[in-house]
Amino acid sequence: MPTVQIFNSFKEAVAEGVHDLGADSLKFMLTNVAPSLSNTVKADLTEISAGNGYTAGGIAVTVSSSAQTGGTYSLALDSATFTASGGSFAEFRYIVLYNDTAGSDELIGFLDYGAGYTLTDGNTFVLTAGTFLTNA
Structure with a gap:
């Protein structure tokens, strides 16, 4: 899996209570x-056009774990x-994770x-489950 790049504003948004990653609705969108x-924010980005199975705004992501152990926080997502x-x-x-x-x-x-x-007709693109971020 490619390396995750974290947006600069994310840590400040966490500190200011914008995110509750264990409870909020998260989505993956394509650009x-x-x-x-x-x-x-999502409006800063250029999303691919909706259609042919792709819905504007992307798809919902299920959080499998949002927890810290020994001072290290990890966010794990389902496939x-x-x-x-x-x-x-x-x-x-690019596949972007945002808080819907x-x-x-x-x-x-x-x-x-x-x-x-390019994802062609009848084919799938799977983002494998795993840890999306650690030590945020």
Whole structure:
């Protein structure tokens, strides 16, 4: 899995009570435009077009664990699957995690797959379950 990049504003938002990662609704959205670590909210990004199985705003993510042990916090997410149907998704390279419960859809982090990817009709793209961030 690619390395997770955490948006600069995330730690401040946690300190100010914007996020409750164990209870809030989190989503993955797709973009082909490189996010900047200085972006703060979903509206700062250019999402791929909705259609062919991709819904504007992305897909909900299930949190499997939001806990700290010995002073180290970890956020673990269940696998998430995007499926193209009726045609291909627009090309994407970045998968962005954001907080859909927070008032302005505050950003958390993103994955860079290193090259554009087109999900073709009938195929799936699976983000494997695991720890998304540690020591936030």
